[in-house]
Amino acid sequence: MLELYISSLITFFVVIDPPGCAPIYAGLSAGATPAQRRTMAIRAVAVASAILLVFALFGEDLLRGLGISLASFRIAGGIMLFLIALEMVFEKRTQRREDRAAKVADDPEAEDVSIFPMAMPMIAGPGSIASVMLLMARNDGIERSAVVFAALATILLLTLVALLLAGPLMRLLGTRIEAVITRLLGVLLAALAVQFVMDGLQVSLR
Template identity: 65%
Template sequence: MLALFISAFATLFVVIDPPGCAPIYAGLSAGASRRQAIIMAARACTIAAIILVIFALFGENLLGALHIELDAFRIAGGIMLFMIAVEMVFEKRTQRREERAEKIKAHNAETPQVEDVSVFPMAMPMIAGPGSIATMMLLTSRAKGSEETLVVLAAMLSVLVIAFAALAAAGPLMKVLGDKVEAVITRLLGVLLAALAAQYVIDGIKASLL
């Protein structure tokens, strides 16, 4: 069980990428007070948790209703995760997040109130995005029995707790780390994610050929 927890935790940590979300959230919540920033961070992680739990528990039934084989989803999910990994390595993911941040900041400049970014873009697609949804479905599909499923869910909640801590401390954290360190961390996570994505594709192809 411990090995499963560590594996699921590491996979979800790489996909959700709390260190990568933190600097973007710092930009999105720049006009908010400390209390508002923490409340939005908590709301974003809570909504993301609900989305991921729903897909983890009922995603396979949804695939069945659409007549999609799980092995096909494994391959498709692996390819999608690999594409995300490439974006992380070449900083395209960060650039896209920054573009979203600039758009919302520009909108905030036109309105006096602080815009709530907890649902969009933080909860979805930044935290509970296509990659993390696919990963949760793949991890729970591999789980044998309710105990292993609970272990996967516990790993997911642990990652989201870390994500909340990173978002809540986003402003002070970025002052300490700086942009260069954040870029290095994101690229390293991208390389690890690429390897994990390749393994998903290999597993899907193996299972479909047997």
């Protein structure tokens, strides 16, 4: 169970990327008061948690209704996570997030950034949705599912802390250290993505 928790924790940490969300949130909420920043951070994590919970509980039924096999979803999800990993290693994901944040910041009507882009797609994006569905599918039973949920809850709590401490955190880390961490996590995510694809291929080739 401890191994499952650590593996799930790493997966969610890499995909949701709390340290990566912090600078984007700091930039988007630069004109807000401290109280508004706290409110938006809490709302963003709450909405993202609800989205991920729905897909964790009912994602497999949704796939079944669409006629998509779980093995196919594992392969597709693994490929998608691998592409995210490549972007992290070559720092393209950070640039895309910053570009998206800049577009929202330039919109004078976009004052509340908690739902978009923070909750979705930055926290509950395609990668995190695919990850939670894949991990739930690979771990049947109440106990193993509870471990996955515990890992997800831990990362969401860490994300909330990162958003609340976004300004001080960025001053502490600096851009160089953040880049090193992002690339290292990208390599780990690539390995996990390949494992997802291999699992899917093993099931489909039986």
